[in-house]
Amino acid sequence: xxxxxxxxxxxxxxxxxxxxxxxxxxxxxxxxxxxxxxxxxxxxxxxxxxxxxxxxxxxxxxxxxxxxxxxxxxxxxxxxxxxxxxxxxxxxxxxxxxxxxxxxxxxxxxxxxxxxxxxxxxxxxxxxxxxxxxxxxxxxxxxxxxxxxxxxxxxxxxxxxxxxxxxxxxxxxxxxxxxxxxxxxxxxxxxxxxxxxxxxxxxxxxxxxxxxxxxxxxxxxxxxxxxxxxxxxxxxxxxxxxxxxxxxxxxxxxxxxxxxxxxxxxxxxxxxxxxxxxxxxxxxxxxxxxxxxxxxxxxxxxxxxxxxxxxxxxxxxxxxxxxxxxxxxxxxxxxxxxxxxxxxxxxxxxxxxxxxxxxxxxxxxxxxxxxxxxxxxxxxxxxxxxxxxxxxxxxxxxxxxxxxxxxxxx
Numbered sequence: 001x002x003x004x005x006x007x008x009x010x011x012x013x014x015x016x017x018x019x020x021x022x023x024x025x026x027x028x029x030x031x032x033x034x035x036x037x038x039x040x041x042x043x044x045x046x047x048x049x050x051x052x053x054x055x056x057x058x059x060x061x062x063x064x065x066x067x068x069x070x071x072x073x074x075x076x077x078x079x080x081x082x083x084x085x086x087x088x089x090x091x092x093x094x095x096x097x098x099x100x101x102x103x104x105x106x107x108x109x110x111x112x113x114x115x116x117x118x119x120x121x122x123x124x125x126x127x128x129x130x131x132x133x134x135x136x137x138x139x140x141x142x143x144x145x146x147x148x149x150x151x152x153x154x155x156x157x158x159x160x161x162x163x164x165x166x167x168x169x170x171x172x173x174x175x176x177x178x179x180x181x182x183x184x185x186x187x188x189x190x191x192x193x194x195x196x197x198x199x200x201x202x203x204x205x206x207x208x209x210x211x212x213x214x215x216x217x218x219x220x221x222x223x224x225x226x227x228x229x230x231x232x233x234x235x236x237x238x239x240x241x242x243x244x245x246x247x248x249x250x251x252x253x254x255x256x257x258x259x260x261x262x263x264x265x266x267x268x269x270x271x272x273x274x275x276x277x278x279x280x281x282x283x284x285x286x287x288x289x290x291x292x293x294x295x296x297x298x299x300x301x302x303x304x305x306x307x308x309x310x311x312x313x314x315x316x317x318x319x320x321x322x323x324x325x326x327x328x329x330x331x332x333x334x335x336x337x338x339x340x341x342x343x344x345x346x347x348x349x350x351x352x353x354x355x356x357x358x359x360x361x362x363x364x365x366x367x368x369x370x371x372x373x374x375x376x377x378x379x380x381x382x383x384x385x386x387x388x389x390x391x392x393x394x395x396x397x398x399x400x401x402x403x404x405x406x407x408x409x410x
Contacts, residue, residue, distance in 0.1 A: 161273075166301065195236060
């Protein structure tokens with residue numbers, strides 16, 4: 001029987017794809033004074049509801065409706081989360097609404113056609129809307145703070161951060177507390193160096209040496225430039241090792257002509273939370289060894305409960321959202337993507353698709369359903385619509401939860 005035979009869809013089949021939510025969006029004329037949104041005309045789309053994000057000219061990024069006023073979905077007033085002033089203009093609302101007609105799908109989608117339509121309008125990515133700037137000095141917990149487009153909510157899992165849509169997170173390193181080391185002297189034969197007292201150095205921090213080596217002393221294998229790892233660190237001394245962790249042979253002396261640029265100590269950040277279906281999940285993201293550099297995760301989180309770090313970084317870090325969006329059904333091959341369009345453009349979108357990871361989930365595997373990065377950056381207005389061909393394992397009498405939603409999260 002072919003996977004998309006008509007008789008595959010004759011009866012209801014519980015596939016656990018139904019989530020009780022759907023994307024709802026609207027275009028309207030409105031203005032904002034302090035925390036009051038006044039809607040004077042509904043131009044198109046769905047009704048307004050609590051929790052929807054509001055975008056438009058002059059509207060603060062991350063604004064969302066917190067309560068009804070005189071409006072209950074249409075013309076009237078609403079309360080928003082951020083005090084601001086926005087003159088009357090065309091505004092856009094989007095977010096997840098409880099599924100309406102024909103029926104809630106909390107147990108399964110029942111009889112299906114051949115396409116799953118994924119319709120999403122993500123807010124703009126923000127580098128620090130999960131964790132504001134902080135400098136880990138020891139292993140432990142990262143302080144989470146709900147920033148732009150992220151909500152702190154009380155749930156069955158405790159107080160968690162809720163992202164606007166399921167999406168991967170990033171860890172961004174800042175610049176080092178000190179840019180360079182000064183008055184460096186080679187103090188031994190095993191890579192030992194001394195320098196002017198410098199607070200904030202940590203074991204594992206990168207040091208890039210550049211320039212033409214002159215003066216006295218030598219570093220075997222040095223070429224311009226070379227990056228080393230600092231070990232046995234104190235405020236005035238450290239030992240150089242290679243980035244592979246091997247010993248460095250040196251001769252003592254005072255080199256000249258060199259610059260010693262400090263980098264970061266890359267660390268493992270373990271993100272814990274839940275996906276859109278309430279499955280617990282974790283991901284380990286190792287931060288970059290380079291300053292001012294972001295490392296993106298691979299898994300699409302919807303709720304984040306905690307983040308821990310394995311050790312000191314030697315520089316500040318932030319955590320935020322990315323444009324790596326989580327597809328709501330398992331897509332194991334790009335051939336199952338029938339269509340994907342964004343930004344009101346008829347041409348197929350030229351974004352980046354990553355297929356579902358079908359291996360047993362761990363903290364380092366990919367997303368269990370697959371991800372997509374739209375060709376146009378998310379901004380709370382651009383809509384992405386993907387049509388997914390659903391194979392027999394995802395729908396119909398022989399469907400399975402794994403076929404529809406991927407392997408169990410871990």
